[in-house]
Amino acid sequence: MELLIANFANITWQSVVMWLIGGVLIYLAIAKEMEPTLLLPMGFGAILVNLPIAVPGTGVQHVLGTLFDLGINGAELFPLLLFIGIGAMIDFQPLLTNPKLMIFGAAAQFGIFFTVGAASLFGYDLKDAASIAIIGAADGPTSIFVATELGSKYLGAIMVAAYSYMALVPLVQPPIIKLCTTKAERKIKMVYTGKPVSKRTKILFPIVVTIIVGLVAPDAVALIGFLMFGNLIRECGVLNSLSETAQNVLANLITILLGITIAFQMRAEEFLQLDTLIIIGLGLVAFVFDTFGGVMVAKLMNIFLPEGKKINPMIGAAGISAFPMSARVVHKMGLAEDNQNFLLMHSIGVNVSGQIASVVAGGLILSLVKAIIGG
Amino acid sequence: MHIDKLLAALPIMGTGYLGIFVVTIVIIAVISLLNKTFQK
Numbered sequence: 129m130e131l132l133i134a135n136f137a138n139i140t141w142q143s144v145v146m147w148l149i150g151g152v153l154i155y156l157a158i159a160k161e162m163e164p165t166l167l168l169p170m171g172f173g174a175i176l177v178n179l180p181i182a183v184p185g186t187g188v189q190h191v192l193g194t195l196f197d198l199g200i201n202g203a204e205l206f207p208l209l210l211f212i213g214i215g216a217m218i219d220f221q222p223l224l225t226n227p228k229l230m231i232f233g234a235a236a237q238f239g240i241f242f243t244v245g246a247a248s249l250f251g252y253d254l255k256d257a258a259s260i261a262i263i264g265a266a267d268g269p270t271s272i273f274v275a276t277e278l279g280s281k282y283l284g285a286i287m288v289a290a291y292s293y294m295a296l297v298p299l300v301q302p303p304i305i306k307l308c309t310t311k312a313e314r315k316i317k318m319v320y321t322g323k324p325v326s327k328r329t330k331i332l333f334p335i336v337v338t339i340i341v342g343l344v345a346p347d348a349v350a351l352i353g354f355l356m357f358g359n360l361i362r363e364c365g366v367l368n369s370l371s372e373t374a375q376n377v378l379a380n381l382i383t384i385l386l387g388i389t390i391a392f393q394m395r396a397e398e399f400l401q402l403d404t405l406i407i408i409g410l411g412l413v414a415f416v417f418d419t420f421g422g423v424m425v426a427k428l429m430n431i432f433l434p435e436g437k438k439i440n441p442m443i444g445a446a447g448i449s450a451f452p453m454s455a456r457v458v459h460k461m462g463l464a465e466d467n468q469n470f471l472l473m474h475s476i477g478v479n480v481s482g483q484i485a486s487v488v489a490g491g492l493i494l495s496l497v498k499a500i501i502g503g
Numbered sequence: 504m505h506i507d508k509l510l511a512a513l514p515i516m517g518t519g520y521l522g523i524f525v526v527t528i529v530i531i532a533v534i535s536l537l538n539k540t541f542q543k
Contacts, residue, residue: 227534234527241516248512251505257512326541329534336533344526484530485523492522496515 138180142396149394150174153288162295165380166268166387170288173391174399192392199389200283204276206386207269208354213379214269214483215358216371218451220333222477224325229443229474231425233481236447237489238421239264239414244493247410256280258497260407263290264414265486266297266450272390273351274490278497284393285404289411297453300412301419302461305445308423313430314465316440320473330363341488347498348491355487415448422447422478446475449486455479 153171157164173192181187199206223229240261247257259280262271271290275283293300306314334356342349362371393399422444430438442461446454455475462471 224534224538227531227538230527230531230534231524234523237523238520241520244512244519245509245516248508249504249506251508254508254512254515257508258515323538325538328541329537332537332541333534336537337530340529340533341526344522344529481527485527488523488526489519492519493515496519500511500515 135180140180140396142400143178143180145400146178146394146396147175149399150178150391156292156295160295163291165383166291166390167295169384169387170291170391170394173388174394176388177391177395189392189395192389195385195389196392199385200272200276204273204350206382206389207272208350210269210379210382210386211351211354212358212361213374213376213382215334215355215360216362216374217379218359218362218480218483220330220359220480221325222473223480224329224333225321225323226474226477229477230481230485231429232422232444232447232478233483233485234447234488235425235444236418236422236478236482237264237485239416239418239448240486240489240493242417242421243410243414246413250406250410254497254501256282258493259283259286260410261414262286262490262493263293263407263411264418264448265490266290266294266415266418266448266454267483267486267490268294268386270351270449270486270490272386274494277347277494281398282403282407284390284395284399285407286411287390287393288404289408292408293411293415294450294453297415297448297450298457300415301445301448301454301457304416304419305423305442305458305461308420308427309441311465313427313441314461315469316438317466317469318440318443318471318474320470322473327363327365331360334359334363337484341484341491345488345491345495347494348487351487351490352484355483418448419445440469440471440474443471443474443478446478447482447485449479449482451479451483452476454482 150171153167156162157168243261247260255278259275262274275286338356341352361367423441426441426444442458446458458475459472462469
């Protein structure tokens with residue numbers, strides 16, 4: 129009998145708090161359907177790694193620790209493999225039809241760079257400030273990749289914040305968009321021409337983007353390379369079964385492993401710190417200023433555009449990489465102002481360009497931080 | 504407040520944000536060229 133209850137003595141209040149946090153993540157995943165593919169494995173993993181064991185680092189902690197070392201810490205395999213699946217899922221046609229939309233993808237990375245400054249002001253070292261700021265990439269694999277490459281000790285908190293805010297885009301973005309725009313601006317209608325794009329362009333696009341980004345931001349080449357490889361599989365037209373496998377089987381398999389492996393970083397002794405709350409707050413700052421940056425650049429462009437060619441500044445907010453939530457938010461807001469204002473194709477174009485821009489931002493951050501700290 | 508750390512981060516903030524626009528403009532130019540070259 130004593131043997132059965134011996135482990136109860138190893139329970140700490142910190143473990144119990146982590147079980148509750150795990151329970152909340154599982155609740156949000158199931159009841160609120162907030163990023164369930166990741167929040168559910170993370171929530172369950174948070175309970176798993178905080179079960180009391182006599183010797184830390186053994187048992188399930190050893191198993192998840194090994195997965196973490198192999199899939200994330202070593203060569204960032206999980207986020208990179210997931211990018212093949214994401215690349216295979218994305219149709220870049222709305223962007224290729226109107227490439228100028230990419231400007232908003234770039235503009236909406238403002239929150240990342242703003243948050244580097246904000247986190248530094250809070251006293252975080254440059255590598256941690258940059259890792260925290262990349263929450264604003266609104267892109268889980270990029271956040272994991274950058275935080276791991278920079279060796280940030282806050283990976284667990286960064287991941288929870290990144291995926292939570294991605295799920296909260298429909299709540300975070302609308303008030304910021306409304307604050308930055310007038311009713312008249314939100315009613316601006318944009319014509320979608322839907323020009324056809326040749327197959328050659330669709331095939332050359334992933335190759336060319338990989339070369340350009342690889343030359344300018346070599347630290348991002350793994351991310352952009354795997355993303356664009358997935359897209360090339362999709363667009364080449366001769367690898368349909370591989371494309372379907374990448375979109376479904378590969379992406380699902382890696383997502384399962386990624387979610388539960390990240391939970392290894394949610395051990396009570398590392399997660400229950402004031403820093404976690406500050407990081408979650410700074411993540412919100414990054415999302416807010418991403419939205420602000422995208423909308424403001426669109427407003428700036430409108431100053432120079434003639435009447436009839438003006439841009440609905442709300443589409444700038446879709447430049448964050450949270451795909452396709454952000455595009456849907458903008459489309460819905462357009463319809464709420466005027467039920468004939470269809471912004472979906474424009475906002476999708478901006479949204480997919482945000483995917484590329486967030487990877488470029490991650491690569492530039494890595495290059496610049498490494499250059500400064502000499503990594 | 505760590506003003507010294509903020510000042511150290513300023514080059515990353517400026518160069519990084521500017522860098523994204525530079526890369527983006529190059530990609531826009533290349534896509535436009537591809538669209539013109541391989542018109543459907």
